[in-house]
Amino acid sequence: MKFVIQVNEGPYQHQTADSAYQFTRAALARGHEVLRVFFYHDGVNNGTRLTSPPQDDRNIVSRWSALAAEHGLDLVICVAAAYRRGILDESEMKRLDKDAHNLAPGFRISGLGQLIEGVVLADRLVVFGD
Amino acid sequence: MSILHTVNKSPFEKNNLESCLRYAKNGSAVLLIEDGIYAALAGTAFEKAVVTAMSELDFYCLAPDMKARGFLESNMIDGIKLVDYAGFVDLTVEYEKVQAWL
Numbered sequence: 001m002k003f004v005i006q007v008n009e010g011p012y013q014h015q016t017a018d019s020a021y022q023f024t025r026a027a028l029a030r031g032h033e034v035l036r037v038f039f040y041h042d043g044v045n046n047g048t049r050l051t052s053p054p055q056d057d058r059n060i061v062s063r064w065s066a067l068a069a070e071h072g073l074d075l076v077i078c079v080a081a082a083y084r085r086g087i088l089d090e091s092e093m094k095r096l097d098k099d100a101h102n103l104a105p106g107f108r109i110s111g112l113g114q115l116i117e118g119v120v121l122a123d124r125l126v127v128f129g130d
Numbered sequence: 131m132s133i134l135h136t137v138n139k140s141p142f143e144k145n146n147l148e149s150c151l152r153y154a155k156n157g158s159a160v161l162l163i164e165d166g167i168y169a170a171l172a173g174t175a176f177e178k179a180v181v182t183a184m185s186e187l188d189f190y191c192l193a194p195d196m197k198a199r200g201f202l203e204s205n206m207i208d209g210i211k212l213v214d215y216a217g218f219v220d221l222t223v224e225y226e227k228v229q230a231w232l
Contacts (some may be wrong), residue, residue, distance in 0.1 A: 008232070015138075015165075022215045022217060023215060025215070026215035026218065026219045028224075030219050032219065032223075034159070046171075102174040125228065128138075128230065129138075130232060
Protein backbone atom coordinates (compact mmCIF):
# COMPACT_ATOMS: atom_id res chain seq x y z
CA MET A 1 0.00 0.00 0.00
CA LYS A 2 1.16 3.56 -0.69
CA PHE A 3 1.47 6.02 2.18
CA VAL A 4 2.02 9.75 2.54
CA ILE A 5 3.06 10.91 6.00
CA GLN A 6 2.47 14.50 7.12
CA VAL A 7 4.47 15.96 10.03
CA ASN A 8 3.19 19.21 11.54
CA GLU A 9 5.49 19.71 14.54
CA GLY A 10 9.19 20.26 15.07
CA PRO A 11 11.59 17.90 16.83
CA TYR A 12 12.32 17.94 20.58
CA GLN A 13 9.08 19.72 21.41
CA HIS A 14 6.34 17.14 21.27
CA GLN A 15 6.42 13.43 20.52
CA THR A 16 5.17 14.14 16.98
CA ALA A 17 8.48 13.82 15.13
CA ASP A 18 9.30 10.58 16.97
CA SER A 19 5.88 9.06 16.36
CA ALA A 20 6.03 9.94 12.66
CA TYR A 21 9.52 8.47 12.33
CA GLN A 22 8.59 5.24 14.13
CA PHE A 23 5.45 4.89 12.01
CA THR A 24 7.37 5.50 8.77
CA ARG A 25 9.97 2.89 9.70
CA ALA A 26 7.28 0.38 10.63
CA ALA A 27 5.40 0.97 7.36
CA LEU A 28 8.61 0.38 5.35
CA ALA A 29 9.41 -2.71 7.42
CA ARG A 30 5.93 -4.04 6.62
CA GLY A 31 6.78 -3.76 2.91
CA HIS A 32 4.64 -0.70 2.20
CA GLU A 33 5.71 2.15 -0.02
CA VAL A 34 6.10 5.60 1.56
CA LEU A 35 5.69 7.96 -1.39
CA ARG A 36 6.54 11.08 0.54
CA VAL A 37 6.98 12.54 4.01
CA PHE A 38 5.69 16.10 3.97
CA PHE A 39 6.87 18.51 6.67
CA TYR A 40 4.47 21.36 7.28
CA HIS A 41 4.17 24.22 9.80
CA ASP A 42 6.81 23.80 12.57
CA GLY A 43 7.47 20.34 11.11
CA VAL A 44 9.96 22.01 8.75
CA ASN A 45 12.39 22.18 11.70
CA ASN A 46 12.91 18.44 11.19
CA GLY A 47 15.05 19.43 8.21
CA THR A 48 17.81 21.66 9.60
CA ARG A 49 21.19 19.94 9.50
CA LEU A 50 22.54 22.28 12.19
CA THR A 51 20.57 20.39 14.84
CA SER A 52 23.09 19.27 17.47
CA PRO A 53 21.50 17.35 20.35
CA PRO A 54 23.57 16.04 23.28
CA GLN A 55 25.46 12.82 22.53
CA ASP A 56 23.16 10.68 24.66
CA ASP A 57 20.05 11.92 22.85
CA ARG A 58 18.67 10.80 19.49
CA ASN A 59 19.40 13.02 16.51
CA ILE A 60 15.95 13.34 14.99
CA VAL A 61 17.17 15.17 11.87
CA SER A 62 20.00 12.82 10.94
CA ARG A 63 17.71 9.89 11.70
CA TRP A 64 15.36 11.12 8.93
CA SER A 65 18.33 11.65 6.59
CA ALA A 66 19.57 8.10 7.24
CA LEU A 67 16.11 6.64 6.61
CA ALA A 68 15.87 8.61 3.37
CA ALA A 69 19.28 7.34 2.21
CA GLU A 70 18.38 3.76 3.06
CA HIS A 71 14.95 3.70 1.43
CA GLY A 72 15.09 6.49 -1.14
CA LEU A 73 12.44 8.42 0.78
CA ASP A 74 11.19 11.73 -0.56
CA LEU A 75 11.38 14.14 2.40
CA VAL A 76 9.66 17.38 1.38
CA ILE A 77 9.76 20.59 3.39
CA CYS A 78 6.99 23.12 2.76
CA VAL A 79 8.59 26.16 1.14
CA ALA A 80 6.54 28.94 2.76
CA ALA A 81 6.77 27.38 6.22
CA ALA A 82 10.52 26.82 5.74
CA TYR A 83 11.50 30.35 4.71
CA ARG A 84 9.58 31.84 7.59
CA ARG A 85 11.58 29.67 9.98
CA GLY A 86 14.96 30.08 8.31
CA ILE A 87 15.25 26.67 6.66
CA LEU A 88 17.07 27.29 3.36
CA ASP A 89 18.83 25.27 0.71
CA GLU A 90 21.86 26.55 -1.19
CA SER A 91 20.02 28.06 -4.15
CA GLU A 92 17.57 29.91 -1.91
CA MET A 93 20.45 31.15 0.24
CA LYS A 94 21.80 32.87 -2.89
CA ARG A 95 18.44 34.10 -4.10
CA LEU A 96 17.52 35.57 -0.72
CA ASP A 97 21.05 36.91 -0.24
CA LYS A 98 21.64 35.06 3.05
CA ASP A 99 25.02 33.95 4.42
CA ALA A 100 24.16 30.33 5.17
CA HIS A 101 22.00 27.38 4.22
CA ASN A 102 20.97 24.55 6.49
CA LEU A 103 18.83 21.98 4.68
CA ALA A 104 19.72 18.47 5.88
CA PRO A 105 20.72 15.70 3.44
CA GLY A 106 17.80 13.82 1.94
CA PHE A 107 15.39 16.74 2.31
CA ARG A 108 14.15 19.02 -0.43
CA ILE A 109 12.13 22.22 -0.31
CA SER A 110 8.97 22.34 -2.38
CA GLY A 111 5.37 23.49 -2.35
CA LEU A 112 2.09 22.38 -0.89
CA GLY A 113 1.26 20.90 -4.29
CA GLN A 114 3.62 18.05 -3.36
CA LEU A 115 1.35 17.16 -0.45
CA ILE A 116 -1.76 17.28 -2.66
CA GLU A 117 -0.11 15.21 -5.38
CA GLY A 118 1.07 12.68 -2.82
CA VAL A 119 -2.40 12.35 -1.33
CA VAL A 120 -3.88 11.81 -4.80
CA LEU A 121 -1.35 9.06 -5.57
CA ALA A 122 -1.35 7.40 -2.15
CA ASP A 123 -3.79 4.97 -0.56
CA ARG A 124 -3.41 6.49 2.90
CA LEU A 125 -2.47 9.84 4.42
CA VAL A 126 -1.34 9.62 8.04
CA VAL A 127 -0.96 12.93 9.88
CA PHE A 128 1.18 13.52 12.96
CA GLY A 129 0.96 16.77 14.89
CA ASP A 130 0.43 18.30 18.28
CA MET B 131 -16.78 4.39 5.47
CA SER B 132 -14.58 2.88 8.18
CA ILE B 133 -12.14 5.33 9.71
CA LEU B 134 -9.22 4.88 12.07
CA HIS B 135 -9.26 7.85 14.44
CA THR B 136 -5.98 8.65 16.20
CA VAL B 137 -6.04 10.59 19.47
CA ASN B 138 -2.75 11.84 20.87
CA LYS B 139 -3.76 13.97 23.85
CA SER B 140 -4.85 13.06 27.34
CA PRO B 141 -8.59 13.64 27.88
CA PHE B 142 -7.55 15.48 31.06
CA GLU B 143 -5.61 18.04 29.01
CA LYS B 144 -7.53 18.51 25.75
CA ASN B 145 -10.96 17.63 24.47
CA ASN B 146 -9.90 15.92 21.24
CA LEU B 147 -11.02 12.49 22.45
CA GLU B 148 -14.47 13.92 23.21
CA SER B 149 -14.61 15.54 19.76
CA CYS B 150 -13.52 12.27 18.18
CA LEU B 151 -16.17 10.26 20.02
CA ARG B 152 -18.86 12.75 18.95
CA TYR B 153 -18.06 12.22 15.27
CA ALA B 154 -16.82 8.62 15.07
CA LYS B 155 -19.33 6.31 13.41
CA ASN B 156 -20.28 2.76 14.26
CA GLY B 157 -17.68 0.30 12.97
CA SER B 158 -14.78 2.71 13.11
CA ALA B 159 -11.85 2.49 15.50
CA VAL B 160 -9.98 4.75 17.90
CA LEU B 161 -6.22 4.37 18.36
CA LEU B 162 -4.82 6.08 21.45
CA ILE B 163 -1.21 7.22 20.99
CA GLU B 164 1.22 9.48 22.86
CA ASP B 165 -0.60 11.13 25.82
CA GLY B 166 -3.85 9.76 24.41
CA ILE B 167 -3.07 6.51 26.24
CA TYR B 168 -4.31 8.06 29.50
CA ALA B 169 -7.84 7.50 28.18
CA ALA B 170 -7.14 3.74 28.13
CA LEU B 171 -6.51 3.54 31.88
CA ALA B 172 -9.08 1.84 34.09
CA GLY B 173 -10.52 3.75 37.03
CA THR B 174 -10.29 7.28 35.64
CA ALA B 175 -13.14 9.77 35.29
CA PHE B 176 -13.13 9.00 31.54
CA GLU B 177 -13.52 5.25 31.85
CA LYS B 178 -17.31 5.37 31.54
CA ALA B 179 -17.20 7.45 28.34
CA VAL B 180 -14.68 5.09 26.80
CA VAL B 181 -16.56 1.94 27.84
CA THR B 182 -19.79 3.41 26.44
CA ALA B 183 -18.07 4.24 23.15
CA MET B 184 -16.65 0.72 22.99
CA SER B 185 -20.11 -0.66 22.24
CA GLU B 186 -19.81 0.90 18.76
CA LEU B 187 -16.10 1.47 18.23
CA ASP B 188 -13.00 -0.71 18.50
CA PHE B 189 -10.39 0.76 20.82
CA TYR B 190 -6.65 0.28 20.42
CA CYS B 191 -3.72 1.64 22.40
CA LEU B 192 -0.11 2.01 21.24
CA ALA B 193 1.91 -0.23 23.57
CA PRO B 194 5.29 1.59 23.36
CA ASP B 195 3.62 4.87 24.38
CA MET B 196 1.87 3.14 27.28
CA LYS B 197 5.10 1.50 28.45
CA ALA B 198 6.99 4.79 28.11
CA ARG B 199 4.56 6.28 30.63
CA GLY B 200 4.99 3.44 33.10
CA PHE B 201 1.71 1.62 32.59
CA LEU B 202 1.03 -2.07 32.07
CA GLU B 203 -1.66 -3.96 30.20
CA SER B 204 -3.21 -4.68 33.61
CA ASN B 205 -3.83 -0.93 34.08
CA MET B 206 -6.01 -0.79 30.97
CA ILE B 207 -9.75 -0.92 30.53
CA ASP B 208 -10.80 -4.47 29.56
CA GLY B 209 -11.36 -4.85 25.83
CA ILE B 210 -8.88 -2.24 24.62
CA LYS B 211 -6.35 -3.93 22.38
CA LEU B 212 -2.63 -3.15 22.53
CA VAL B 213 -0.70 -2.73 19.29
CA ASP B 214 2.92 -1.95 18.46
CA TYR B 215 3.98 0.30 15.54
CA ALA B 216 3.61 -2.60 13.09
CA GLY B 217 0.09 -3.06 14.43
CA PHE B 218 -0.52 0.69 13.98
CA VAL B 219 0.49 0.33 10.33
CA ASP B 220 -1.81 -2.69 9.92
CA LEU B 221 -4.73 -0.69 11.34
CA THR B 222 -4.18 2.11 8.83
CA VAL B 223 -4.41 -0.52 6.10
CA GLU B 224 -7.48 -2.22 7.59
CA TYR B 225 -9.48 1.03 7.82
CA GLU B 226 -10.18 3.07 4.72
CA LYS B 227 -9.05 6.44 6.08
CA VAL B 228 -7.03 7.77 8.98
CA GLN B 229 -8.23 10.84 10.87
CA ALA B 230 -5.85 12.46 13.35
CA TRP B 231 -7.58 14.46 16.09
CA LEU B 232 -4.92 17.01 16.95
